[in-house]
Amino acid sequence: MRALLVVNPAATTTSARTRDVLIHALASDLKLEVAATEYRGHARDLGRRAADSDDIELVVALGGDGTVNEVVNGLLHNGPSHDLPKLAVVPGGSTNVFARGLGLPNDAVEATGAVLDALRTGSERSIGLGLVSGTPGTTDEAVPARWFTFCAGLGFDAGVVGRVEGHRAEGKRSTHSLYVRQVVRQFLGDPHRRRGAITLERPGKDAVGGLVVAIVSNTSPWTYLGNRPVYASPLASFDTALDLLALSKLSPSSVTRYASQLLSSSGRGPRGKHVVSLHDAPEFTLRSREPLPFQVDGDHLGLRSNATFTGVRRALRVIV
Structure with a gap:
């Protein structure tokens, strides 16, 4: 099988030596071409090239959730098709929500072994994905639709993601404590936490306004704090359409209660x-009376005033 391995050399949990070992292991079973990402969006371009090729049957993404998201958007640049290359994931980021949602080990070496075993036995599944379109917060011009694998968010949680990304750009590691600190700072500085600016709209249903935060999930858990799962929408699944958790009020007492429920092992959310x-x-569509932070698969995409979400079943074949 001819395969393209997309490697993010800046992946936070794999060293150059580990990546060399993984490449050697994959090349023993595959006709492997290796491409290292060199700029933001490069993994998307590589995924697109694979989708348009005549001979690549598999794309392996070695990196974090951001790398996987770019590869998926490249593969699906013309929409889902059974003729597209399959996707395999080797986790190399700090959280690896998508890979863990597929049931893969969080260790890159173990995950590579699991992928090779799945390839040898022909084990794969077709999964559903989310697609979001809309307009940015500064103009009325629509931006290109974006696929996401496990989550998207408008409002409070996207603001936290943006804060974390800002600190990572300054050289800080994405740790549990960094994330918690940014949650606190976002809460203290959020002008909408008592009266939300977001409205939920669905075909044939009454609109629901006054929402502070809206988290769209395509699987559960929504994310992790270290190794601890966070349950926003416990019933979310790659086999169904999309789930939504929205909150209309964030007070100190409610934040404490919601945090406990999000982290509860009962998984009720x-x-x-x-x-x-x-x-x-x-x-469904989320609209805001003013531009708010927006994120997709943990990647902060700036401000959005509206976003329409579509759940697309059986969008991509994945090796598991």
Whole structure:
């Protein structure tokens, strides 16, 4: 099988020596071409080249969730098709939500072994993905639609992601404590936490306004704090459409309660009178009366004033 390995050399949890070992292991079973990413969006360009090729049957993404998201968007640049190369993932980032959602080990070496075993036995699955389109917060011009593998968010959580990314750009590592500190700072500085600016719209349903945060999930857990899973929408699955968790109020007491529910091993997720949730929703739109932070698969994409989400079933074949 001819395969393209897309390697992020800046992946936070793999060294150059480890990557060399993984490349050697994959090359023993595959006709392997290796490409290292050199700029933001390079993995997307490589995925697109693979999708347009006549002979690449598999793309392996070695990196974090951002690398995987770019590869997926490249592969699906013309939409889903059974003729597209399959995707395999070797986790190399700090959280690796998508790989762990597929049931892969969080260790890159063990995950490589699991991928090779799956290739030898022909084990794969078709998974659903999310697609989001809309307009940025500064103009009315639409931006290109973006695929996401496990989550997207508008409002509070995207603001936290943006803060974390800012600190990482300054050379700080993405740690549990860094994330928690940014949650606190976002809470203290969020002008909408008592009266939300987001409105949820669904075909044939009444609009729901006054939302502070909206988290769209394509799998569960939504993310991790270290090795601890965070359950926003416990029923979310790669086999269904999209789930939504939205909150209409964030007070000090409610934040403490929601945090406990998000981290609870019961996996029930947040609940209460200020909680709005959807399960297996094929399409909905989030609108804001002013531009708010927006994130996709943990990648901060600036400000958005509206975003329409579509759940696309069986969008991509994945080796697991």
